[in-house]
Amino acid sequence: MLQFLENFFTEASFIPHGHCYLWQPSLVWLNIVSDSVIALVYYSIPAILVYFAHKRKDFPFKWILVLFGAFIISCGTTHIMDVWTLWHPTYWVSSFIKVITAIVSAYTAVALLPIIPQALALPSPSQLKAANFQLKLTLQELASTQTQLIQTEKMSSLGQLVAGIAHEINNPINFIYGNTSLVNEYTENLLNLIALYQQNYPLTVPEIQALNEEIDLNFIQEDLPKILSSMKMGADRIRNIVLSLRNFSRLDEAEIKEVDIHEGIDSTLVILQNRLQGKKDQPEIHVIKEYGNLPKVECYPRQLNQVFMNILTNAIDALEESVINSQWSVVSSHLSVVSGKTTDNAQLTIDKLVISIRTEVVDSNQVMIRIADNGCGMTEAVRQKIFEPFFTTKPVGSGTGLGMSISYQIISKHGGLLKCISAPLQGTEFLIQIPTRLKLS
Ligand SMILES: Nc1ncnc2c1ncn2[C@@H]1O[C@H](COP(=O)(O)OP(=O)(O)OP(=O)(O)O)[C@@H](O)[C@H]1O
Numbered sequence: 001m002l003q004f005l006e007n008f009f010t011e012a013s014f015i016p017h018g019h020c021y022l023w024q025p026s027l028v029w030l031n032i033v034s035d036s037v038i039a040l041v042y043y044s045i046p047a048i049l050v051y052f053a054h055k056r057k058d059f060p061f062k063w064i065l066v067l068f069g070a071f072i073i074s075c076g077t078t079h080i081m082d083v084w085t086l087w088h089p090t091y092w093v094s095s096f097i098k099v100i101t102a103i104v105s106a107y108t109a110v111a112l113l114p115i116i117p118q119a120l121a122l123p124s125p126s127q128l129k130a131a132n133f134q135l136k137l138t139l140q141e142l143a144s145t146q147t148q149l150i151q152t153e154k155m156s157s158l159g160q161l162v163a164g165i166a167h168e169i170n171n172p173i174n175f176i177y178g179n180t181s182l183v184n185e186y187t188e189n190l191l192n193l194i195a196l197y198q199q200n201y202p203l204t205v206p207e208i209q210a211l212n213e214e215i216d217l218n219f220i221q222e223d224l225p226k227i228l229s230s231m232k233m234g235a236d237r238i239r240n241i242v243l244s245l246r247n248f249s250r251l252d253e254a255e256i257k258e259v260d261i262h263e264g265i266d267s268t269l270v271i272l273q274n275r276l277q278g279k280k281d282q283p284e285i286h287v288i289k290e291y292g293n294l295p296k297v298e299c300y301p302r303q304l305n306q307v308f309m310n311i312l313t314n315a316i317d318a319l320e321e322s323v324i325n326s327q328w329s330v331v332s333s334h335l336s337v338v339s340g341k342t343t344d345n346a347q348l349t350i351d352k353l354v355i356s357i358r359t360e361v362v363d364s365n366q367v368m369i370r371i372a373d374n375g376c377g378m379t380e381a382v383r384q385k386i387f388e389p390f391f392t393t394k395p396v397g398s399g400t401g402l403g404m405s406i407s408y409q410i411i412s413k414h415g416g417l418l419k420c421i422s423a424p425l426q427g428t429e430f431l432i433q434i435p436t437r438l439k440l441s
């Protein structure tokens with residue numbers, strides 16, 4: 001055994017490998033450098049494999065990395081031995097290292113075979129990317145369905161409430177309104193009769209005279225017609241509001257209908273009237289309408305009203321916020337609609353809160369509705385996100401971030417386009433372009 005080990009490490013009976021190169025320096029150096037570089041590179045690969053295994057703890061075939069490492073280290077060592085044997089002919093040692101390399105490499109090759117099907121079954125990066133993309137789409141679809149459900153629920157309860165109120169008020173107000181002309185006529189007759197009595201029977205009975213003075217008959221004769229006329233006006237106004245409420249909720253109508261878009265905008269404005277009126281610390285919001293001669297539009301009227309509601313509510317919110325921050329847009333080119341000027345660089349000075357609504361025919365089968373406000377406007381970053389579900393810049397509890405995303409979906413469903421132009425302190429304008437004949441998409 002001892003003898004074997006001695007032979008194993010001995011160099012005595014062999015010629016150094018350098019002799020084969022006739023000790024030509026250039027050939028010797030060429031071999032030294034190339035074998036050393038190969039060995040260095042081989043030794044560095046296991047280090048990279050260790051780093052990879054450390055970073056990717058979920059890598060399923062770690063043991064194959066160990067085999068690769070062993071195989072590569074032994075390959076590197078054979079090259080070191082090639083340099084060593086140039087001078088030291090320990091060929092038994094270098095051959096033994098080659099045997100080890102052969103065994104490890106053969107084992108690695110055999111071990112690789114059964115894992116090939118498993119490795120092939122692993123999803124490729126492009127497959128993972130595609131699956132990821134599909135998941136993202138599904139998630140977006142889910143989010144959009146959720147927004148639709150929430151908004152539909154919100155609008156449906158609002159619609160039902162509005163329709164309920166309108167229905168309840170409708171009968172009594174028609175009763176009052178219908179009778180005001182009769183009351184007017186009767187009162188006029190009675191007043192005429194009293195006047196006739198006064199002319200023909202001068203007041204001689206003290207009791208009648210006292211009551212006459214007490215109730216100030218002259219004043220009543222003068223004031224009663226005025227009161228009746230203002231009562232008629234009030235009843236007329238309530239009737240119109242009820243009509244608008246019914247129009248807004250459109251619960252009594254089929255889903256798709258040909259409607260006058262202006263009716264929808266007007267009834268939405270009636271519902272928002274309370275917010276448009278000036279309050280203690282809030283100036284009045286002026287609504288400037290410039291309605292074109294639009295044909296009837298085939299649409300889902302309730303949904304379109306919902307879009308007007310969302311855009312107008314946002315405009316009012318923006319104007320209110322501008323008042324709080326004292327920075328509403330005094331100059332706005334978008335609001336050129338206010339003055340009817342459409343020149344590109346028409347800059348006009350607006351010192352009040354304005355919402356302008358302009359409608360126009362685009363071509364024989366498209367109409368455009370522009371709703372602009374001279375509120376605070378928005379930054380480009382905000383503008384790019386407003387149609388995303390749940391995006392809101394409003395404080396928690398006051399905005400759900402659904403209004404514009406649902407409006408976008410509604411307009412798309414109508415085969416139309418919804419665009420937003422806005423910049424900080426430049427106001428905001430929404431452009432709704434829809435076909436007059438419904439193109440279901
Ligand atoms: N006219 C506007 N002026 C300025 N910012 C606006 C205007 N319209 C929309 N925005 C911005 O777009 C965001 C999204 O509007 P969206 O209507 O979708 O949600 P919201 O108004 O915040 O909440 P809600 O779901 O209650 O309508 C708003 O939070 C606001 O920042």
Ligand SMILES: [Mg+2]
Nearest residue numbers: 310314403404
């Ligand atoms: Mg909103």
